[in-house]
Amino acid sequence: MTDQTMHFQAEVTRLLHIVTHALYSQKEIFLRELISNASDACDKLRFAAQTNPDLWAGDTELKVTIAVDKANRCLSIADNGIGMGRDELIANLGTIARSGTGEFVSSLSGDSARDMALIGQFGVGFYSAFMVAGKVEVISRKAGEAQAWRWVSDGSGQFSVGEAEREGRGTTILLHLREGEDEFLDPMRLRQIVRTYSDHIALPVVLHEDGKPETLNAASALWSRPKSEVTEQQYKDFYHHVAHAFDEPWLTLHARAEGKLDYSLLLFVPGMRPHDLFDPARKSALKLYVRRVFITDRCEELVPAWLRFLRGVVDSADLPLNVSREMLQNNPVVARIRQAITRRVLTELEKKAEKDAAAYASFWENFGAVLKEGIYEDAEHRAQILKLARFRSSAREGWVSLDDYVAAMKEGQAAIYVINGDQLDQLKRSPQLEGFRAKGVEVLLLTDPVDDFWLSVVQDYADKPVKSATRAGADLDAVPDTVESKPEGGDKLEGASLGTLIAALKQALGDAVKDVRESKRLTDSAVCLVAADGDMDMHLERLLRMHQKLDKSSARILEINPGHALIKALAARAQQPGAMDALADAAQLLLDQARLVEGEPLADPAGFAQRLARVMEKAL
Template sequence: MSTPNVEKHEFQAEIKQLLDIVIHSLYTEKEIFVRELISNASDASEKLRHLKITEKEIFDKDLELEIKISTDDTANTITIQDFGIGMTKDELVKSLGTIAHSGSKQFLEALKEGGSKNDNLIGQFGVGFYSAFMVANEVKVYSRSWKEGESGHVWTSTGAGSYEVEEVEGQRRGTKIVLSLKDDDKSFAKDETIKEIIKRYSSFVQFPIKLNDEKVNTIDALWLRGKSGIKDEEYTEFYKFQANAWDEPRYRLHFSADAPLAIKALLFVPKENPERAGFGRIDPAVALYCRKVLIDSKPTELLPEWMRFTKGVVDSEDLPLNISRETMQDRSLIQKLGRVITKRFLKFLSEEAKKRPDEYQEFFDKFGFFLKEGVAIDMTYKDELAKLLYFESSAQEKGKKTSLADYISRMKEEQKEIYYITGQNRESIESGPYLEGFKARGIEVLFLYEPVDEYVMNNLREYEEKTLVSADQGDLKLDDVPQSSEESLSEDEGNALCSWLKETIGERVKEVKISERLVDSPAMALTPDAMSSQMRRMMQQMGQPGMPTEVLFEINPRHALMKNLNRQRETNSDLAKLIALQAFDNSMVAAGLLEDPKDMVSRMYDILSQASETK
């Protein structure tokens, strides 16, 4: 038998359809209902705060604006209450029984298509509210409007197609939602479960959230405050909370923008790089918020892949979200948002490199790999990232790095190329033959030690109209080297030795010629292409064919070995052939081109044996 003041209503047809969508397919995680109901409570409280400024007569005017949540794992209920704007009886019916003011049919069509803007529903008792039926057998909504003279009402439904509205006594201003949980969802009646969900999604809601009388959201949304009023200790505390970190941040960037989008962002760079320490690939860690409500803790499409080392928060009021707050409808806006943040971050790094070069070099030592990755794979930011690259060079002492712009500032007027060379370390590069010609001419060469560096240079190709050229490239042309006082083979002798070496080495070498680069070393092996020895070694390790089919062999006509070899080929041809092949293999080792050293080792023992017999 029904109570006289209880009114029974059927849900609008579109609401029935909507309930089915929400309960069965719209949300990927049931726990989202906590976030949705807290967001609605926060919006209702915010509206009441504004009304207090404009309205004189407000019911329960001195009631604190806070969000109270209580759990009861005996009764299997969870209650969420706010003291915000509240609703009248008519507003309960319109807000919860119909899709008021949004165009129900158009809304459902947009939901199916996934493309229309539904930001007008964010924060209202709309679809977010209906997520409660994913976990509840019954939902009761107690509400009383802020308007003096209005009475309180309770809205009750099982989500099965109808709802009831009844007047109640003693209701405070605002809204209280009581969920009677399904048997499969009793875990949501546990204090620790709800606390974890609140911390994950609603830590920065601007009103106090009290769970069973304990305040849960204790961290302030710093990104919404002015920088001048925030202490370093507050930034550090926020960073540790948001990034789940134990250290202090290396850099922080706090900024806001109004155009082209309303953005408030707070980004951090950690002290250490976990990828470098061998902990695997980092996941994106700049969380995306809309008005302090978490949308995605790890948005993969917001920032470029190479920015995955950054931590922090981005908040934008302009995001049109779909009704579940889980997937952004307009990807182009997300991309626009990402571009603004990325450009601001690049500008920040550029300023740091100029203002505090020592600190920036420390940053680059830890995180430079990510910037190099961006140059290698991201055409959008390639040129801006190139300005932030730093390398050791032949003109700098060990440990000091230089930018490409600084390299250019030191170039000779007639020089058109930026030269670089890859190697395991500085010592191996400086002890090899490839640097000699550049040192003799006073030409600076950048030293590259990481495998990614080769991809960087091949993708960059030029910088400020200067071509990037590998110093161990075979077809390299340098100006005449200053003449050495050491005696050299004559032109005829040199040509004859080159011909004999070509015949002796055979098909393993394409060409043998007199070198214009060598100063102290007897010979070097080169390839016609621009692929470095380090790149070839890396490709070999990956099981890919990186070995060249053609090798160039250059000899130094002033070196004692070549002069002696030229005489030896006439007096002891067998030993001369062994020495020639050994010199060639030595140069192949230096170039990273020798695949199998077995023959080389065996030949070395033959040479040592013959040398030991010489009287």
């Protein structure tokens, strides 16, 4: 069969341009990436051979081999792992096969540090080989198959695939180095790179020099070593390997449990948000080993979905080597490990939050929205997560905990007040907050979609009820005024004139509103909409409609500000003959104004435009 030439996926072409021209400040990273991929291939073979021992084919000593051909200026990295067939070579090296390709490409920014992290997470570190190589050959033979295949490219936009020969299973990558990259033909330089970046790899990395093999790394599972024997740099290098990332870990958790359960864990909280954090599948990225034998690289049963940002390894001595996906889902050992990991991670987060508020704030900005999913989903750990939660506030900058909020509550304030919305700036300008500001009462500003859901299961905190500032029952009468706030145009409208206006507005608006009433929360705006006590929160309803979970909007209460000049002018007009006809357009415009401020779509945009034109015409 002759070689077949194909074109890279467009995203790969763009990726190759970034990698080869702007990405890595330290080119030697390519060797770490290729060794890491080779190690993963060996892990996959070891796991597959548990159910199909024939895959070993007499070669059970897994390793990564590095060889130098100075005469031809060629560096090779080979493994005897699972290998790839023709279709896998095309899929794995010609396309970005993992989910989120569009998101990946749109996320590439030209910022080398940020883009390196993304490229590692998407499992495409292989392309870093083109930083030093003008041509890359990949010769691979899949375990259990007789035919080997060759993949060749110069990184310019296309590649070819054809039949090849290879003794035994596995993959060999041949790098034909560019001019000026001779340092990577120097055995001393290669030793230094491997010991710096890949010493943690749990299988031998062997350098062949003058026909003599030399193992360059410690070749032991890092998580199985005592913490006292592991350096900070080794932890970082292992994180880069296991997470396919280039950022620094925010938190490292290395522990060993013995007794009723026997397991080791080496877990990391990333310093940057992984690209797939909000993937609807919400899959964990923890690797599971059994007595140092790789089982799976996405064991969803090891941690709850709200801890899916964790990266790392869990190695159990209590599970059978032939454990299946179905066994993992219902295994009591896995369930107990999950519980222990959850408790340990939450405890470590509490320590971090107490010791270094600034560092914890960076964690919360990256992963707070995910952790809050646990408030809704995990009743057992709800109280602990609530204590860890941080929020933006109407009264101060930075992040605020619920304990901070309770400690700062005003005299006479009986509840914790919150308001939900899509954007922080929009919430800060919400008319609903005017009365709270006038009283000096703090309101927590919630902008994550999950906030709407966890509020439905949290009734109180520290014996203080949690209430929405957008509900009619937000009672501030018991809180003394702390800010001088006089309504526009002098005294407030009251008595019969206010009652007449409210009755006229109710008649004009009909079923479009549940009620019209005087507002005690407004100080500057003329009107706002609020939800009746017992009704669904307005932002949650809007979210559900957006996702087609609700067919129509509920009628809301229209609150009017009796101190606003516009409301007083309308009240005066309501006393005159023919008031109902004159107020019809004004009433609808008030309701539309309140809807717009809330971010609600107008029920009748054309009607709104016509009414506005009529009112402006009369005014002019």
